[in-house]
Amino acid sequence: MSDNVVDLPIPGTAPAVDTRAEVATKSTRVKRRLTSRRATVVALAIAVLWTLPTFGLFISSFRPAGLISTTGWWTIFQNPGFTLDNYNEVLFSTSQSSPQLGAYFVNSLAIAIPATIFPLVLAAMAAYAFAWIKFKWSGGLFVLIFALQIVPLQLALIPLLQMFTQFLRPGQAWVHDLIPMIPEQGYLPVWIAHTIFALPLAIFLLHNFISEIPGEVIEAARVDGASHGQVFFRIVLPLAVPALASFAIFQFLWVWNDLLVALIFSGGTPDVAPLTQRLAELTGTRGQDWQRLTAAAFVSLVVPLIVFFSLQRYFVRGLLAGSTKG
């Protein structure tokens, strides 16, 4: 793509270019304010449209049960009412009919954290091999792995479940005998399944990034006698942090959002099942209990929001440009 080629600034003229750029940016900013009013209005409309459904549910989750089912949330000022009972009930109530989300919340975390780290590390390693270790069939194998993204994971579910029952279950039973605190039906199948399904996309995305690291840096280290392991951990991983962080965010959210893999591999017990599975159950059996559903939905929403907001700075401009220019 020839459009991407940028002329490098000639060192001697650099300051002059900078001032001109600064002036230009200032005038751009002024123009932008004048001409983009319509754009701002459209952007505002989209933002409101995108927020309103969640906002309505959020407001409702604090309204008493009687009010939720008889009046719209937008009438909150005509029909005021505020309560934390809904959250208290879905999280801490031990009564048989309540959702008891506490255990499922822990499960969601316990599934999502390892299921993010495992594929991240394995995919970064594979991506490094494809980018910087020369071997036969490198290109063909890479395209094959890339193509695996399209294998719908449903295609693998039944045989994979059979294999887990055959080979993993005895091991899990043994661990359960050794440490009774660990249930026989543990997280292991869910972790492995998520890791496998994440790998094709992860390898592809990380390869895009890792292969763009300047070759001189890696070759210099190799010439100095560094092994591939040292290059990977000392040079590639630190440089790839933005890409790793971006992928980690998406994988974490993906696992947290997942329902299908959990349905098949968790067995649906409070020992393993994540929040999504519990929420789906509640929607099916108590679809009109809005005081519970609203609060339960927000319990499932808290962690991803924290992850997103705390790691947002990795979505800064020019992930790669930054590392090569700096």
Next chain:
Amino acid sequence: MTTADLLGKIIQVVAALAAFSLVIGLVLFLIDKAPKRGRDYWQLAFFLLPAVILLLVGLIYPAFRTTLLAFSNSSGDWVGAENFIWMFTQPAALVTLGNTVIWVICVPIISTAIGLAYAMFIDKSRGEKYFKALVFMPMAISFVGAGIIWRFVYDYKSGGNEQIGLLNQIMVWVGLEPVQWLQSSPINTFLLIVVMIWIQTGFAMVICSAAIKGVPAEQIEAAQLDGTNPWQRFTNVTLPGIRGSLVVVITTISIATLKVFDIVRTMTAGNFNTSVIANEMYTQAFRAGEQGRGAALAIVLFLLVLPIVIYNVRILRQQREIR
């Protein structure tokens, strides 16, 4: 949940993470100590084999076994193409195929268009961070959670009861009759598609925004000095500059859309003519015990994504050649 339960869960996670890092560290240490001859092969094996073996055992082999299943009936006997004939002749199955096509046309195009437009509009504006957060938020919400949020929007109260769903309240405000949205075909399919667009737009917006910021400012300024208007700068400078990212966005969303399952499952369970292939596959294979039909649906899904992937591979090749 008792304290013992919680402790058991924590032990599982910590032990798994410790074992994982221990194995990686140990193998790496041993490989650096390997005899010089053949060390490169050991290193290659260490980097590549874990992922390759997992994919081979966990994805490729099961996919082949499932393919065989597609030509068998529920008791495992070879039936030839019967499952496929069922799919293309039964009216209910045809509706499923049609819905999937509608989904995969609407979601990637609309969410990428909105995401890109939004990213352009808010680029370098004041409060860009907050604008982004608002639209990205649905991306952070689980599909099941999104299903609940939108079921609430589409909620219907019969008779003279006050509506608690926003959409029906709007109908009342403009003087129309409230509708049982999720039960009314074909509008219900589009209402489910809205949920997916609502989620995926955030993804498109974040990637597009990062790509837009990667377009060199000098190019934009040069175009500006040439007296171009904003639309020309967008089509002639920005768009070519972010083409690669756009391809990634559209293909990724297309693949996600073809595999969409949770939204349909939680909102209608595929009833009222809203089923899509991925949902029907789950229903047939895991609810109805018709593994053969489920597998056949999976293969059709595979054939539908194939063109997208071929296109993506070609773009990838082009980029490699340029390098």
